[in-house]
Amino acid sequence: MDHAEQIVQLERLLDMIENRKTSMAESVYRNPVDDYTDPEQFEAEWKRLFRRLPLVVALSCELVEPGAYLTEDRVGLPALVIRGDDGKLRAFANVCRHRGTKLLRGCGVTKRRISCPYHAWSYTRDGALAHVPRDGAFSADINLGELGLTPLPVVERHGLVWLVPSVGAACDVDAFLGSAAADLASFAIEGYHHYETRSLRQAMNWKLVVDTFLETYHLGSLHRTTVFPILHGDVGAFDPMGPHLRNVYARRGLENLRDRPRSEWDFIEQTAIVYVLFPNTVFVMQGDHIETWRVFPDPNDVNASEIVLSLYTPEPTKTESAKRHWDRNMDLLVRTVLEEDFPVGEEIQRGFYSGAQDHVVYGRNEPALAHFHAAVRQALV
Ligand code: FES
Ligand SMILES: [Fe+2]
Structure with a gap:
């Protein structure tokens, strides 16, 4: 992503913050609850997505x-x-x-x-x-x-x-990545350094785990004291990229960019950029590090997943204070999902079996959810 494109994205986010807007889907998306529980669909996902795609x-x-x-x-x-x-x-x-x-x-x-x-x-x-x-x-x-x-x-x-x-x-990754390739190439990812990888097991369908990262609508309620002070809630600049997607979230402080010349606007510093690299990798470009959340179904259980979280840093970690800094980052990430997102997710998964409803609904302000689930559906045709 070149600087001109970065400015376009920052302008888009400024407009959203100033006018209380976010990216909107054409319509509400009604997703059958079965999407998260049906063993036949789950088997098809395992065979056609996880065993066949890069x-x-x-x-x-x-x-x-x-x-x-x-x-x-x-x-x-x-x-x-x-x-x-x-x-x-x-x-x-x-x-x-x-x-x-x-x-x-x-x-x-x-x-x-x-x-x-x-x-x-x-x-x-x-x-x-x-x-x-x-x-x-x-x-x-x-x-x-x-x-x-x-x-x-x-x-x-x-x-x-x-x-x-x-x-x-x-394995034709270039064709598979399509327009996502240019973004990834621009981040110079090969220069990063692996810090740590942790594995978490949750009683959630793999798609429900991916859903966790796809909207900021929940920040002001579920993450009031953790993520909400860092990112604007219910703001996201969404773009589909074939089966993949990008959703750019705004850090607090981005709204002050108007006071500074555009040549000083730093896209990476002011945002958290979330990609779904279809089907199961959530790649997050943060201001100062990269996170990957790779989500693997338990092939024997539609209700269970393993989440592999890795953190990568721009510089090798050489000092004790740098180590403490990244340990704190990692702990915050793990604590936020384990104490806030995933307990809710596990209850949602159980609630799917309650008979309360045939469908869940993704609002027009949750376009990435609609895109992700439509991409899964499309890949199974
Ligand atoms: S040497 Fe590998 S199985 Fe015998
Ligand atoms: Fe969350």
Whole structure:
């Protein structure tokens, strides 16, 4: 997003604040309660969204040096993403080609050879089979050279890493991102540093978790003392971006920009920019850091999700005072969702089964909700 476009967005927010407006949908959106509870739809979402679309698995800064790897088990198969000695990022099924043992756990940096814990077959960092103890017991009948790790499609773009968790699938991230790509490219995300990742489990459908981030209508009530003093309530400059979306929220103080020359207007400093990178990543560009909230359904339970929150900082954290600062940030994020948003979300999820109503309604002032749920519906057709 260039400076001219940033000024356009800031003007838009100023107009909203000054005239008590926000982005409005054409009409109210009535969403069937089943959208959050129906096991058949849930199964279709799992197969067609989570197993077929590119999912954000990391920022590039988490996988910098040769041998840096992470494993991801929330995507329906055990996946391994690893930086090769040639600097290229690759992904594989995290499955030994001998008898199927899981090769690596968690994240870190591997030795030059990835050794299977079961019978010590070993692989290079680019997935080739490197060594088989007593290889003569196999080589008469099979070509060991063909038993490299099974590749998965992975693409690194704009400082983010996308994986399609299905063997043999395609991964055209550029086409998939469409107009969201230019925004992401402008943030120089590759220069950020990973600070911390935490995982939360909630009794909420995955879409209800995403909904949490899509409007500021609730700030003045649910977050009166936490987020509301920081962001304007019921103000958001919404733009659809194919199945993805952007919703720009205004920090308090943005209303004073009129007193300063436009050349000094700093978009990032004055806003919180929320993207949904479809289907399950909420990417938040904050004034001084990046947050990603990646939401994974529990494939066995329509009412349960795992939320993976990561915080990234523009500079590496070197001093104790910087560490205290980011710890406080992380604690505030976690406390706000755990004490305010998610308890309400869990009650909403239970209330869906009450028979109280067939539909929930998203107001015209909640256009991102309507867009997100319409995009899910569209992707399932
Ligand atoms: S299963 Fe990996 S070496 Fe046997
Ligand atoms: Fe909230």
